[in-house]
Structures are given as C-alpha cells and as structure tokens.
Amino acid sequence: MTSPTPRSPGRAGLQNVTLHDVAREAGVAVSTVSRALTQPDRISPATRARVQEVARRLGYRPNRIARAVVSGRTQMLAVLVPDITNPHHFGLIRGAEERARAADRTLVLGDTRGDPGLEADHLDRLGSVVDGIVLASSRLPDADLLELARRRPVVLHNRELPGLPGVVTDFDDGIRQTLAHLVALGHRRVAYLSGPRRSWSEGRRWAALTAGATQAGVTVQRLGPFAPTLDGGRAAADAGLASGATALVGYNDLLAIGVLRRLEECGVPVPGTVSVTGFDDIFGADFCHPPLTTVTAPTEEAGRALVDVLLDDRSPDPERIVLPVRLQVRQSTGPAPPTS
Amino acid sequence: MTSPTPRSPGRAGLQNVTLHDVAREAGVAVSTVSRALTQPDRISPATRARVQEVARRLGYRPNRIARAVVSGRTQMLAVLVPDITNPHHFGLIRGAEERARAADRTLVLGDTRGDPGLEADHLDRLGSVVDGIVLASSRLPDADLLELARRRPVVLHNRELPGLPGVVTDFDDGIRQTLAHLVALGHRRVAYLSGPRRSWSEGRRWAALTAGATQAGVTVQRLGPFAPTLDGGRAAADAGLASGATALVGYNDLLAIGVLRRLEECGVPVPGTVSVTGFDDIFGADFCHPPLTTVTAPTEEAGRALVDVLLDDRSPDPERIVLPVRLQVRQSTGPAPPTS
DNA sequence: CTGAAAGCGCTAACAC
DNA sequence: GTGTTAGCGCTTTCAG
Numbered sequence: 001m002t003s004p005t006p007r008s009p010g011r012a013g014l015q016n017v018t019l020h021d022v023a024r025e026a027g028v029a030v031s032t033v034s035r036a037l038t039q040p041d042r043i044s045p046a047t048r049a050r051v052q053e054v055a056r057r058l059g060y061r062p063n064r065i066a067r068a069v070v071s072g073r074t075q076m077l078a079v080l081v082p083d084i085t086n087p088h089h090f091g092l093i094r095g096a097e098e099r100a101r102a103a104d105r106t107l108v109l110g111d112t113r114g115d116p117g118l119e120a121d122h123l124d125r126l127g128s129v130v131d132g133i134v135l136a137s138s139r140l141p142d143a144d145l146l147e148l149a150r151r152r153p154v155v156l157h158n159r160e161l162p163g164l165p166g167v168v169t170d171f172d173d174g175i176r177q178t179l180a181h182l183v184a185l186g187h188r189r190v191a192y193l194s195g196p197r198r199s200w201s202e203g204r205r206w207a208a209l210t211a212g213a214t215q216a217g218v219t220v221q222r223l224g225p226f227a228p229t230l231d232g233g234r235a236a237a238d239a240g241l242a243s244g245a246t247a248l249v250g251y252n253d254l255l256a257i258g259v260l261r262r263l264e265e266c267g268v269p270v271p272g273t274v275s276v277t278g279f280d281d282i283f284g285a286d287f288c289h290p291p292l293t294t295v296t297a298p299t300e301e302a303g304r305a306l307v308d309v310l311l312d313d314r315s316p317d318p319e320r321i322v323l324p325v326r327l328q329v330r331q332s333t334g335p336a337p338p339t340s
Numbered sequence: 341m342t343s344p345t346p347r348s349p350g351r352a353g354l355q356n357v358t359l360h361d362v363a364r365e366a367g368v369a370v371s372t373v374s375r376a377l378t379q380p381d382r383i384s385p386a387t388r389a390r391v392q393e394v395a396r397r398l399g400y401r402p403n404r405i406a407r408a409v410v411s412g413r414t415q416m417l418a419v420l421v422p423d424i425t426n427p428h429h430f431g432l433i434r435g436a437e438e439r440a441r442a443a444d445r446t447l448v449l450g451d452t453r454g455d456p457g458l459e460a461d462h463l464d465r466l467g468s469v470v471d472g473i474v475l476a477s478s479r480l481p482d483a484d485l486l487e488l489a490r491r492r493p494v495v496l497h498n499r500e501l502p503g504l505p506g507v508v509t510d511f512d513d514g515i516r517q518t519l520a521h522l523v524a525l526g527h528r529r530v531a532y533l534s535g536p537r538r539s540w541s542e543g544r545r546w547a548a549l550t551a552g553a554t555q556a557g558v559t560v561q562r563l564g565p566f567a568p569t570l571d572g573g574r575a576a577a578d579a580g581l582a583s584g585a586t587a588l589v590g591y592n593d594l595l596a597i598g599v600l601r602r603l604e605e606c607g608v609p610v611p612g613t614v615s616v617t618g619f620d621d622i623f624g625a626d627f628c629h630p631p632l633t634t635v636t637a638p639t640e641e642a643g644r645a646l647v648d649v650l651l652d653d654r655s656p657d658p659e660r661i662v663l664p665v666r667l668q669v670r671q672s673t674g675p676a677p678p679t680s
Numbered sequence: 681c682t683g684a685a686a687g688c689g690c691t692a693a694c695a696c
Numbered sequence: 697g698t699g700t701t702a703g704c705g706c707t708t709t710c711a712g
Contacts (some may be wrong), residue, residue, distance in 0.1 A: 016491060016705095018704095018706085020684085020705080028683085029682065030683090030705090031682075031684080031685095031706095031707080032681065032682055034706065034707060034708085035681095035682085035707090035708095038707085042682095043681070043682085047681080061467075061468070062468075062705090062706080063409075063468075063703080063704090063706070064464075064469060065414075065468050065706095066467055066629070066688090066704070066705035066706045067707075068405050068685080068688095068706090069403075069405050069409050069688050069689065069690085069704090069705080069706075069707055070687085070706055070708080071706085072345070072688080072690045074465065074469070076465055076469075079401065084430075084433060084449065085427070085430040087425070087623075089358070090424075091552065093424060093425070093451065097451060097453075101458075106462055106465040106466065107416075107451070108449065108450055108466065109431065109449035110447075110449070111437060111449065118441075122446055125414065125415060125446045126399075127404075128402075128403050128405050129403075129405060129416075129469055147399065151401065180383065220594075255513065257627065261627055272690085280691075282623040283427075283623075284628075287597065287601060287627075287628045287629065288627045289627065289629060306345045315689080358688095358689060359690065360689080368699085369699045370690080370691095370699090371698075371699065371701095372698055372699075373689080374690065374691060374692090375691095375698085382697080382698095383697070383698085384698085387697080387698080402689090402690080403689050403690070405688090405689080405690095406688070406689035406690045406704095407690055407691075408692050409691095409705065409706085410689090410690055410692080410703080410704045411690085411691070411704090412704085513711095538699055666703085
C-alpha cells in the first residue's frame, strides 16, 4: 500500500499534469495533444476543442524544462549584473526588458556581486537554461568568456573582448568632458578615486584620465582602490582630502555620493573646498547634497541594443556598439579655490 | 556533404559536448561518466581519473536542463518583485541571496513591473525551471496563487493568503508609529498619498490609517491613487498641498521623495508648511532634502526568512512571519504650523 | 488528421 | 566497478 500520488519526483504535494494524463483522459495520443496545444491548425476542430477542454479542466501546464531539452529553447534571456542594487544598471535592465518583452522573451536577472566565482556559478546553472546572456561589466577571465560564448549567445556590456559582440559606453569621452569641465573651472590638481582594479571600466577610465591630464596640463593622482559603494566613498573622501587635490573624480556615482555625504558630515564645503564628480548619473545623483556633477549615458538604449544583438545572432561578425555620453553639470563642481 | 557539426539544435556555431561524447572518447559507458562526475567515490580511481581528464579536455559541461527533467531539480530559486529599481527590494534581495548561496542555490530575479500579466508570464516560464519561488507584493489573484502553489513551493512577501506561507512587514504598526509621531507634533489634518489600489499593502496601510486616525482624533483623507514612483510623487505633492493637510503620509519612499522634490521646486518649506513621511527607508531617503522621516523594516531579514521557508518545505502548516518596523525620524517632519 | 515511435541529455535501477 | 536499460515530459519524423 503505497502513498496515493507519488508520481512527481518533486516535493510532497506537488503534482503535475502531463501530456500523458491529458491524452489518456481525452482518449487520444500524446502527440495529438502536443499538436492541439502548440500547432492547433494541424488538428481537426473537433479533437482540438476536446483536447483543449480536457487540458484546461485538468489544469495542464506544459513542462518547459522537458520542452527545452528537445527544442533547445526556453524563450528566456538572462542579464547578469555585478550589483543589482546599483541604480546605474536600472536603465540597462529596463531597456533590456522592453526589448525582451517585444520579442516575447522572458528576462531573468542575476546578481554576481562583482565576484567572478559567483558569476561563474550563475552562468553554470543559468547558462543551460536561457537562450542568451547579457553580461554587464563581467569580471570573468577572457578565456572563460570565450568558452561560454561557444555554448551560448553572449553579449558584453562595458567590456571589450575581440570576437564577442558588445555595447560599451564611451568612457574616454566622459572622462575627457569631465576633465575639460574641471580645467575650465581652474582646477590643476585632480585626484581619481578608483574602483575595482580588475574591472575593465576602471582600467579604461584611468587610462583616459592620464592621457587627458597630460594633454590638459593637469596633475592626476590615482587613489584607492575603493569599493564602488557609498561606504567606499566615505573612505575615499578622506583620502581625497588628504591628497591636496582641488577636484575629486569618483569612479562612479555611488562612490561619489558617499564622498559627498562624508564631506558634508565633516563640514567640508563642496564645491568651495573641493569639487566632486561621478560617473553614471544614477538615481539620487540629482537629489543628493549638493547635486552631483556626473557623466550620463543612454543606459536604456544600451539595454535595448544588447538584447537586439543577442536575438539577432546571425552575427556576420561580432557587433560592437559605442554609446555616447554627456556631462551633466550640477552643483558639486565649482571654481577651484584660490591657491594658497 | 553536410556541414561539419550540426548536432545541436541550437544556433549556428553552438556545439555542446555531451556525456556520450565523453563516454565514447574515454571508452566507457555513459553511466560511468555520469557517476565519475557526480559520485566520484563509486568509481575506481583509474577510470575516474581518465573520465575526468577526458571530460575536461573535451570541455564537457553538464546540460542542467536534461538533468532537471529527470531529477526535477535545478538548484535555482526565483524572486519576483514588482519593481526591481525600487530600492525597497534591495534588502530583500540581498537577504535572499545570502541564504540561497549558503544553501548552494542560485537565485534568479524577475521584474514584473507590477503587472499581473507579466507576473503570470514570468511564472509560466520560470515556474518549471526553478525549485521554488518568492513572490514579493504579488498582484496575482488568490486563485492563481493557490494554483501555482500546487505546482511549486511558493512563499509570499507582503501579501497574505490563507494556505500559503508568507513573511509580512508589520504595516499596521508602522502606520501607528507614524501617526503617533505626527500627532505628537500637533498635526490634526493628515492626507494619505495612496499607492496602487489593488495592492495588498495599499489596502493594509489605508485600513491601519483610518483605524488609527479615529482613535487619535485626527482627520485623514485619502488622495490618489498615485504611481509609487518619483513622478507619482510630484503629482501627489500638488494634491496634498491643495488638500489643506499639514502632514502628508506617502504610500512609500519613492513617492515621498518625489513629493519632497516637487515641494522644493515650488518653494514650499518642509516641514515648515507641511510635514512629509514615507515608508520603506530606501536608498536615498537619508540624503534627499530634507532627509525623509520614514518607516524602516528589516528587509534583509525578510529575504533570509523567505528563502528559509522556501527551502524548509516540510511545511507542517504554512508558516507566517511578521517582521517588526521602526519609525526613522528625520528632518521632513516637524511641528504643525499654527492654525490660521 | 492522427498515432506510433524515436529520441533530446541525463540519471537511476538493475544486472553482470 | 561498470555496462545495460529504462525512462523524465516533450517534440517530431514517419506511417497510415
């Protein structure tokens, strides 16, 4: 005497109606049920109606997993970001969602916490479940990325890798604009509050900064690395202040806002004593105190482009899109204080 | 003469190494390979080593989908939130991630945009792919929720439904504390800037507000509904001002911050002319202007509890957890202006 | 138009 | 220890 409904290997109480159940109940073959549900026009109106009725009555729900093992498709796409709580990714996510929905795909999100190990874990499990992957600011080694791309369509955001399609923000230009703005305000000593050393964007920004600095005749020193978070910014504030620079260029807005908060707590006038800039123009950058001068990028467009590239996979050769940026000047930057 | 590697039903260029490939190359049966990879101790050291070597050399990656169709498990959990860009969910996500990781599960996130249709779509596709689902502030009809729960372990956040396990924030107490605070400051006319009418939390907050109001002897009027976003808040600000109330209780922080920004633009002193409160204590609530008085809840703990409940599914009967809240008083609330 | 049967890639009895 | 053999739930030829 066994327990009544032990079919499903799942947890207790989880019963699933299968095609077989419907077929038996409707008195037809499983293949007929399958067709009646997925290609209704290949079935006579009579049986089609009956099958559909039975399916509904039994509460049949197709097992997407089983379907995927044969079709190889799940109609799902994944977006992996290093920090889901960083508002910088919101635009990306929204844009990607928009396109995914338009293409009748379901978008799932993964948070890798900026940790290559976690990123690999996610990819390992999610990788065989989704039809394509958007990797934002991936921290994975080039080799891993290339290997992954051989198994699944992959598109990179803000990371360049020959052979893989990607969408990147024009960091160089953003830094250039920031620098020009600061120089115009009379700043000659700039400190860069750096982010994660191994990230592609970090390297990119620093390179642009040193290049631009020599050209503009200003001094730039690199401080850090600091965590690209509010707390990281608090630490960066003190270091920046101690450096003697009159302008602090933050790796990103999260860090820059942290700087602002710390400076306010310490009673350091911004931009009176130091000017502060960020990168990303995130939620909050316009209502923190003082509002942050930062570089804004068309992130929604990036999201859309990423999914477009992913879906349009007949890749003649890997597409590479560069998105323009614009300096959003707010009150956190002002004239350099008179030299002592 | 066909193309060289057309085995995979996937996209062009996507080749996957299967157990069979490894088995053939290593000269053993597929089951041996399977065991060598998943239960190494059941295999002789010699063959185990050889198999693993071949697997690595060929770049074999297990197909999780295929594994799932037989085992019924994917080691993945899903968290569905109505708005992934609302900082209110960050704690929840972080807590859930923490527990998921500890239990060696991968967490995937879905954004339903507060739309029941999208929520259903996500569930439809994701539902058969994950081992359990956390639904935050679900907008789905009770019946759909119950039906879903018969097929997958489900746990609700901030939505109560008899028969389903859930974790809820103590909204009533949050409202009570807010009201008490306002009354102590001398406010007698309060306007509630309401959120989505159909959401459970909205109903809950309004009920607590009316109950508390009569008891405290203050007048509360319900304005809206407004979108629970910064923009919704801008509209709400004007309505709130026009209502003649001296205190505005926002549905959530996003809305309340929108109110603050609009009032600042209009030159309305806060809390001089009106006090403003929010709910959630999101990122930004402490650095907007003026910093927002709001209700803070242990959201990380909620996230942990939700995953715990999900994993610990031997459900004697559906667990129900209520999490306490605390009023975080900041500068957006102050004494009621003298009556004219 | 419908049914039978062969798998998808993998796991899990059950033999040898 | 290792191979053989059934499937998991579904789609998809291939017959009829």
